[in-house]
Amino acid sequence: MTRFHSYLMNKILWFALAFCIALTLNFLLPRLIPGNPVDVIVSEMTTGGALSSEAAKGVYTAYIAEFGLDKPMHEQFLRYMGNLARGDLGISFARSPARVQTLIAQALPWTIALQLPAILTGWTLGNLLGVLTAYRKGVLDRGVFPIFMFISSMPYYCLAIILLYLFAVHFTIFPVAGGYSFAMTPAPTWEFFRSAAEHYVLPFSSLVLIFIGGQSVGMRAMSIYELDADYVRYSRSLGVADNRIIAYIFRNAMLPQITGLALAIGSMVSGALITEIVFSYPGIGSLLFGSIRQNDYPVIQGITLLIMIGVLIANFLVDIAYGFIDPRIRARTIGER
Amino acid sequence: MTVATSEHASFDSGSVFLTGLRKFFGIFGMINRRLLFSGCMLVLVVGFGVLGPIILGRDNPMKTVGGLYDPPSATLWLGSDNFGRDVFTQLMHGTRTSLIIGVIAGLEAILIGLLIGTMAGYLGGIVEEVLMAFTNVVITIPSIVILILLSIAISTRSIFAMGLIIGLTSWPWTARAVRAQTSSLRTREHVDIARLSGAGTLSLIIWEILPYMLSYVVMAFVLQLNTGILQEAALSMLGLGPSNTISLGQMLHWALLWESVRTGAWWGFVPPALFLTLIAFSLLLLQASVDEILNPRLRKR
Amino acid sequence: MSAHSSQVPLLETRDLQRAFGHGDHAVRAVERVSFSIQPGEIVAIVGESGSGKTTLARLLLRLLDSTGGRILLRGEDVTDLRRSNDLKAYWRKVQGVFQDPFAAFNQFYTNRRVLENALKLLNHGLPRQEHTQRIEAALREVGLDPADTLDKWPHQLSGGQVQRVMIARALVIGPELLIADEPTSMLDASLRVTVLNLLLALRKQHNMGIIFITHDLGQAYYVSDRILVMYQGELVEQGPVEKVFAMPKHEYTQRLLADVPRLRGA
């Protein structure tokens, strides 16, 4: 086990380093804007006529003090880290006094509810389709597969736009925007769930089709590689049944795909940002979109932080899982390609 | 160190280069339909974006020529957008911008990837460890985060800057692959033979290792080009596109923001979405069909 | 052969070592190998896969740094040569031929380029014409027609021909010692003999010392004067061929000799 321990320590160290670098970037980059972010906001407020110059000055000093932008950089950094440690992401510029973590907590469930089922469904169906097209060839390989290959090469937001136009605008089968009817407030009622389900269909389909496409293309290539392996030829020469051979191939081609699943779940938050914008779905994507338009830096930083944490954790878990699998199996199933 | 070559192995090894050569020139000889299709599509798209504005004399995509979402007509072939600008002109210029950004990003990613990958793979030891650790850290930080933060930090984003930013986040995968290839190539006997003839490190990398990676590099560039174009579109749709110009992503951005989809003004969003799809599909098809030619395992089917 | 022992050997190793990796996980590919070779002598190093014989070849060719021990060329310590010019000087005297003739050629260049590159090592500033003469002479010596070989790509030749071009490459440089790492193992039996005969001719013509690395006892027996047996990185036995074959001392050599299939039975 000592070997595994040192592997683990090594990994923890590297991920800690990656995390520190990510945090520093997250802190530093928005502060590179010439002047400071508050300048931009306040000037926009005044030009918009929302504020008199007197009031603007008040807002300005209040913001500067609130965000500690008058302090030297290192002090700001310590403060930022200290707040983070307490789970405090600060106050939204645009929706003050709402705290960033509250805004994110409202949006995140929508994103997860949209993405997680789409990823799991797409992954499962895509892998099955991939193996079957590789092994069975015929109609599946020449008819169904190219369609999914086309879909998978499509930018996912383009598919979203086209689905939206076709099924919500041209044929008004589904609602055009939002996560539920505007007339409602979220409540655990039958009507609300019905409305949410109606709003769910299009964004979900746009994601799931892309996932199936991408997954099946990858799985097909992997399966073709396995099909050519010596062990397949040998098993066939001994008369081993087809379904057993497919099971071998599936299992061996699957190992790398599991990594893909873990990483897809880890990057779930950033995976469908634009889908949400297209459908005005009340998740993280829409929140980010609004925040960018309003120069709401604390919210943007909060979201980027969330994305990073998800991806880093997923990567970390995948690496640890690989430490468990025997390295020789790993080398043979993944390393050689 | 096998006892002797098996029948199959030597059947292959004897003609490795023959097949290699055939692979290269065969691209012309055994053009498959998919390659032909994707190639033609790309030529058309590039011609449209690069030559279109010159031939048609439509050099200003920002000029207001109509009203809010005028439908297509004899003068406005694809109608006008939310600001009354000609969608057709925007499409040409947008295509060009997207392609330029993609090329800049792709070239940058390939160059950085090649530099870091060959250095790490060839030199090995501590250099390799440091470079690969750096690469792995960059890989684990999601590129979209860096892109968002960097785009915000640069308040005025030129086309060139957009390309650079995108390229800066997409090189690590190329670097990894190049390192893996380099470290296996450097143990090949022809590299040893060249060393025994007194060749220096740089000349070894350029003359003995790079030629073997040429086909990979071309394919990686195609993929990076695709990534670059799509990343630009995603950033633009988030509202972080290049300033003071138009790209396919920005056309979609404005179309979404000004409710072109929901008001049924299809000419606002269908052309850019179609073009993005077309470019992405052609590039991937090109990559796949070239891969098929270079990789006999897939071709056999 | 023992008569040479008073002379300064052409090449000598003392406790040569090479380990890969560090600490507990280190693999000792070559472990305390000491031997020497005289000018004009053919020494066979016999070992099976994993015995460390290819690592040893790369150490001797200075393509790989040792992790212990010394290498001496005509009494001069060459273990720590690092500078490009020093290494070039070494490679003028010590050259190599490798196992896989097709892998040893860069597929992107013709035979002419490989041979001309080898000449660069000599940096005499030879006139161009002399380049060509030297290359053509070398090709003729290995039994190839220069006009028919020079501008061909390696894939246009058979394995045996390519291997002979490889030997011609070494001849162009004119080394005192040739290290041949399994030069015949990828060749068919019928072509193998041609290459072995060529090695014998080189020794006769140029008084070249040859280290012939092989897994095949029969070939070792056919070409060499002395034989070294390697097992798990160590030199377990060495001596004149007849002696080693007639009275193998080490248990491994005995087993090896007993297990080799013979055409007409044991």
Next chain:
Amino acid sequence: MIIKNVRAYYAAGSGPEVKAVDGVSLAIREGDVLGIAGESGCGKSTLAAVMSLTARPPLNVKGGEMSLNGKTFSLVEQAKFPRDWHGKMVALLPQRAMNSLNPTARVRDFVVDVVRAHDSTVRPRAAIEQARERLEQLSLPARVLESYPHQLSGGMRQRVVAVISTLLNPQVLIADEPTSALDVSSQKQLVLLLKLLLECRFITRIVYITHDLPMLSNIANFIIVMYAGKVAEIGTTQQIVNEPRHPYTHALITSTLDPDLRVREHQLEGIRGAPPDLRYPPTGCRFHPRCPRVMEICSREEPPIVGEEERYAACWWVFEQSKTAGGKEAQS
């Protein structure tokens, strides 16, 4: 078992096919080990694929039939063979045992699949028990059943594969260069194992394919020498080794380097040239461009078969020799 007139070509993209095996017939009796010898590109591995019913595109079988136990099938449509032929009538002992076992399955799981493929009523436990018994009879450790392939040494892996291939007591075992990646000690052990399998009557016929003549002379009692997709000579091992008739066989035998004293006594001669490109095989006798005994007729006409069914050579020179010898006999 009899195999008649096998022709198997590789489709080579554009351009002519590679005629890897072109009209080969052979017969093997119960209890025999038939060796097929030849150098790279002679078609011996292709023949192994055809005989073990594992030929797949781009290798296409153009003709030939196989008879075994009174049943005759055309080899052309390999997929049409009844499934119980695979493994039960004909079994393959492949070249690379390293890759021939599924890397992520234990040996016993594969054993279960093999046994149950032919009799689905067998319980998995019974299948494993059957394999365990077999291993013990052959004095191999039964614990290998619990291992993953990578946990076994190269030699052990090849022996395990040999046991699995013969588990169903196939009528013919096709061994395709099974020792080429092994060290000499493991080679010897594999050969001993195969001999033991014959002795125990688990298998009754072996077709052993290799480029390694000394190895072959230690296991086979009949040898077929192939050159460029055709049979050059057939005979018992003694006849091939001691009285080769075909110039090619002769050259092969003389260029074999045994580690014994005779080897050093004289300089050996190799064969000039290289094996032909089988997309464009030479006219007449395919060996004629390299043959030291080449005659004018060799490049024009296919060589005649000289000798009987079990001892012949296909060669013009041999034909001439036999004619003059026959003529002398008639005179005296």
